[in-house]
Amino acid sequence: MSDRxxxxxxxxxxxxxxxxxVAKQPPLSRLRLDRRLTALTSEDARxxxxxxxxxxxxxxGMDVTDAQAIERCKEALDDIPxxxxxxxxxxxxxxxTAVAALRLRKQGGGPPTTTFGMGRWSRHIPxxxxxxxxxxxxxxxxxxxxxxxxxxxDPLGLERLLLSVSHKQLKKHAARHxxxxxxxxxxxxxxxxxxxxxxxxxxxxxxxxxHLAQQAMAGVAGTDFDGxxx
Numbered sequence: 001m002s003d004r005x006x007x008x009x010x011x012x013x014x015x016x017x018x019x020x021x022v023a024k025q026p027p028l029s030r031l032r033l034d035r036r037l038t039a040l041t042s043e044d045a046r047x048x049x050x051x052x053x054x055x056x057x058x059x060x061g062m063d064v065t066d067a068q069a070i071e072r073c074k075e076a077l078d079d080i081p082x083x084x085x086x087x088x089x090x091x092x093x094x095x096x097t098a099v100a101a102l103r104l105r106k107q108g109g110g111p112p113t114t115t116f117g118m119g120r121w122s123r124h125i126p127x128x129x130x131x132x133x134x135x136x137x138x139x140x141x142x143x144x145x146x147x148x149x150x151x152x153x154d155p156l157g158l159e160r161l162l163l164s165v166s167h168k169q170l171k172k173h174a175a176r177h178x179x180x181x182x183x184x185x186x187x188x189x190x191x192x193x194x195x196x197x198x199x200x201x202x203x204x205x206x207x208x209x210x211h212l213a214q215q216a217m218a219g220v221a222g223t224d225f226d227g228x229x230x
Contacts, residue, residue, distance in 0.1 A: 008179040010039045026194040093119035
């Protein structure tokens with residue numbers, strides 16, 4: 001069977017679900033998903049592993065340093081050749097950097113002197129530190145609600161919002177891919193969102209967002225990914 005035919009068969013075997021905040025678990029178990037993913041070529045399986053490892057915060061130990069987290073993301077971006085998946089990756093970095101900045105500012109942190117965190121807005125955020133939404137309302141229409149949830153100390157509500165935003169971003173990319181590797185990778189990332197929400201609770205959410213803030217502290221030289229999504 002050719003790679004294309006194998007991927008058509010793989011995608012056709014994956015159950016869909018739109019019930020992100022209703023379903024109590026993903027549409028299939030990780031074990032069953034992994035069995036289906038054995039149809040991937042060795043190179044595509046490698047890229048998927050890199051993508052998941054960099055985007056899944058549960059793969060980061062609580063003792064990881066900011067520099068180590070940034071370096072992992074830099075290395076991951078270099079290892080993802082598909083333009084669509086690079087866009088997915090950069091969008092997620094943008095989201096995490098913006099939320100980390102909101103948390104740091106709420107905790108009393110002052111504006112970074114140069115850059116902040118990772119992504120396309122690492123210079124923009126410090127330059128607009130005093131604006132409630134860092135003047136990102138256009139590219140990030142969800143950021144105002146995120147700030148409100150953060151100010152209300154509602155980490156579970158914030159997590160729900162961010163998972164919803166990530167889900168919508170991935171569905172947008174999924175609409176452009178049907179039976180290729182990108183479609184498979186996007187499906188797996190959506191599966192991870194379902195799985196994360198199924199396991200979410202308020203205490204875990206608070207711990208994760210505290211860790212997120214620590215990953216992009218102002219004292220760390222940020223990494224600029226301008227042009228990375230081209």
